[in-house]
Structure formats: structure tokens, C-alpha cells
Amino acid sequence: MRNVVVVGAGPAGLAAAIHARRAGAEVVLVDQNPQCGAKLLATGGGHCNVANLRPPEEWPPLFGRRGRFIAPALAFLPLESLRRWFENLGEPLVAQDGFHLFPESRSAKRVRDALRREAEFLGVGILLSSRCERVLVEDGAAVGIGLATGGALRGRVILATGGKSYPATGSDWSGCRIAERLGHTVAPPTPGLVGLRTGSIDSGLAGVILPNARVSFKAKGRREESGEGELLFTHTGVSGPAVLDLSATVCQNIPAALAIRWSAGMDAGVWRGVFDGARAGSCFTKSVRNSRERVRTAAARISGMPTASGPAVRTADVTLRDGNADAARYS
Numbered sequence: 001m002r003n004v005v006v007v008g009a010g011p012a013g014l015a016a017a018i019h020a021r022r023a024g025a026e027v028v029l030v031d032q033n034p035q036c037g038a039k040l041l042a043t044g045g046g047h048c049n050v051a052n053l054r055p056p057e058e059w060p061p062l063f064g065r066r067g068r069f070i071a072p073a074l075a076f077l078p079l080e081s082l083r084r085w086f087e088n089l090g091e092p093l094v095a096q097d098g099f100h101l102f103p104e105s106r107s108a109k110r111v112r113d114a115l116r117r118e119a120e121f122l123g124v125g126i127l128l129s130s131r132c133e134r135v136l137v138e139d140g141a142a143v144g145i146g147l148a149t150g151g152a153l154r155g156r157v158i159l160a161t162g163g164k165s166y167p168a169t170g171s172d173w174s175g176c177r178i179a180e181r182l183g184h185t186v187a188p189p190t191p192g193l194v195g196l197r198t199g200s201i202d203s204g205l206a207g208v209i210l211p212n213a214r215v216s217f218k219a220k221g222r223r224e225e226s227g228e229g230e231l232l233f234t235h236t237g238v239s240g241p242a243v244l245d246l247s248a249t250v251c252q253n254i255p256a257a258l259a260i261r262w263s264a265g266m267d268a269g270v271w272r273g274v275f276d277g278a279r280a281g282s283c284f285t286k287s288v289r290n291s292r293e294r295v296r297t298a299a300a301r302i303s304g305m306p307t308a309s310g311p312a313v314r315t316a317d318v319t320l321r322d323g324n325a326d327a328a329r330y331s
């Protein structure tokens with residue numbers, strides 16, 4: 001029977017360990033964290049947005065010029081198989097909004113626990129708080145891994161050590177450096193689905209959400225791309241669905257200039273109506289309903305309305321120069 005060592009107990013490593021064990025291998029799963037799937041716990045705001053109902057042929061263009069790389073993976077694991085896999089784990093997926101697939105439980109923790117339980121049930125050995133330092137090679141073949149503690153584990157090796165995003169969850173790029181030392185080519189990572197740092201937005205707006213913004217970006221020699229939806233002001237710039245969808249393209253073209261229409265179809269007059277009317281605040285998400293005065297000031301500043309706290313400073317469309325990617329969070 002073959003031994004397999006899987007490095008990284010995120011969703012990829014847990015799934016690999018389960019598959020290898022079902023195929024009959026003796027499997028050890030190693031992670032440097034004291035728990036499995038730390039990043040998985042943060043997914044979908046803790047609810048774990050596992051997939052969506054987009055047809056497979058629509059995926060590659062979303063990954064830029066080399067987007068075809070994703071096609072074989074999607075062909076290998078069609079959506080129906082993925083749904084069955086989660087159903088068998090006891091976490092069936094549902095698309096309550098008709099598009100995004102979440103576990104019925106809406107709990108990333110339950111998904112993480114189900115993966116770990118399945119691995120343990122099958123007899124996968126799980127070794128936590130153990131950092132892989134190198135892959136051991138004999139006669140040109142990988143024969144195991146060396147641990148930071150000085151110990152070694154022998155077997156075929158699967159590196160599932162994640163990308164570069166959110167290194168506090170354990171994905172610190174060390175696995176890719178190990179792969180590079182083995183002679184693999186590692187493509188430079190590009191940030192994607194990230195918030196953007198901007199030089200020209202007042203950090204006093206942090207936490208404010210505009211429900212229906214339109215963000216556009218035009219890279220040199222390419223068509224303008226745009227995203228619409230919620231826009232969230234952060235301490236360092238902007239985030240939210242309208243920005244996340246565009247961020248990969250923007251990050252490949254820094255320094256970049258974004259054009260932001262703060263609320264598609266709403267000019268200063270409409271804003272005035274919203275904030276002066278009896279239903280002020282009703283168009284904002286729950287998280288900002290309680291800070292109506294702050295939102296009123298924010299909207300006043302960005303839509304050019306006079307405010308009690310200072311002069312009107314912006315028009316409805318603003319161009320950010322010096323946009324910058326939040327490099328700490330890229331995948």
C-alpha cells in the first residue's frame with residue numbers, strides 16, 4: 001500500500017487526503033497550524049460560499065488572458081459531482097438567491113468540521129502544529145517531507161499549501177518556495193477578489209456601505225470593465241462586490257485610476273431627497289442603518305452637497321489616482 005503525505009489541511013489538502021485514502025493509500029495530513037482549515041472558516045463571511053451556478057464555459061474569461069487553465073479542473077469536477085460530494089458529507093448546498101451555492105447550514109465551521117470528520121473516519125492521520133520545511137528527494141523522486149522539528153515523513157507528497165492571501169491563516173507561500181526549490185516553475189501570484197488601497201479617499205468613511213455603486217476601469221489597449229453593486233469604504237480604500245470583481249484586472253495594471261459613480265442613477269439631487277426624506281437611510285444595508293448621520297455626511301461629501309461639518313468636496317464621479325492593491329490579502 002502506498003503512503004501519501006499531504007501538506008496543508010485547508011479545503012484542498014483535506015479533499016486530497018480524503019480522495020487518496022478512499023483510493024487505498026495510507027495518508028498523513030500535515031499542517032503548521034494548530035487547527036485544520038483556518039482560512040476556510042472565514043469564507044463567505046463565515047457562511048462558506050462554495051460555488052455558484054455559472055455555466056463552466058463562462059468561467060475562463062473571468063480569470064484573464066490565461067483563464068483557460070481552469071477549464072480542465074471544471075471538467076473534472078462538474079457542479080453536480082461537487083454537490084453530491086457535499087451532500088455525502090452531510091452539508092447539502094442550496095442556492096437561496098438562485099445563483100450562489102452555500103451549505104444549507106450557512107456555516108463554514110460545519111463544512112470544515114465535516115471535512116475533518118470524514119478524513120478521520122477514513123483513517124487519515126492528522127498532524128497539526130507541524131511545519132514542512134522541505135520535500136525529500138531520492139533518485140530524482142519525491143520520497144517524503146522534512147519537518148521543522150527535524151523529523152521526516154515518508155511517502156508520495158501532495159503540496160496543498162494555499163496561495164499568499166491572509167498569511168495569518170497559515171498560507172505563507174512557503175509551499176511554493178519548496179516547489180520552486182524542487183525545480184517547479186511557480187507563476188508570480190496576482191491579487192484577485194481583493195479590496196483596493198486608494199490614496200484619495202477619506203478614511204473617515206470606513207464602514208460606510210453604498211448600496212448601488214458603479215466602478216469602472218480601463219486598462220491601456222483594453223475595453224473598459226465595470227462592476228456594480230455594494231461599495232464598502234475601508235480604512236485604506238474601497239472594497240465590496242463592485243470592487244472585488246474588478247480587482248484582478250486593476251491589480252495587473254497598477255498604478256491604476258478607477259472611475260466611481262457612487263450610486264448608479266443617483267445624482268446629488270436624489271441623494272438630497274434620500275437624506276432629507278422621512279425614509280432616510282432605508283436604502284442602506286442593516287450595518288449602516290444605525291449610523292445614519294455618518295452616512296448622511298459621507299454621502300453629502302461625495303455627492304457635492306453642502307454639509308454641516310465642512311465644505312462640499314466631491315462630485316458624483318471621482319477618479320482615484322495612485323490606486324494600490326492590498327497585497328496582504330491576495331489569493
Ligand SMILES: Cc1cc2nc3c(=O)[nH]c(=O)nc-3n(C[C@H](O)[C@H](O)[C@H](O)COP(=O)(O)OP(=O)(O)OC[C@H]3O[C@@H](n4cnc5c(N)ncnc54)[C@H](O)[C@@H]3O)c2cc1C
Nearest residue numbers: 008010011012031032039043044049131132161162170171
Ligand atoms: C476572507 C476570505 C473569504 C473567502 N471567501 C471565499 C468564499 O466564500 N468562497 C470561496 O470559494 N473561496 C473563498 N475564499 C478563498 C478560499 O478561502 C481559498 O481559495 C481556499 O481556502 C484555498 O484552499 P487551500 O486548501 O488551497 O489553501 P488554504 O486554505 O490557504 O490552506 C493551506 C494550508 O496549508 C498550510 N501550510 C502552508 N504552508 C505550510 C507548510 N510549510 N507546512 C505545513 N502547513 C503549511 C496552512 O497552514 C493552511 O492551513 C476566501 C478567502 C478569504 C481570505
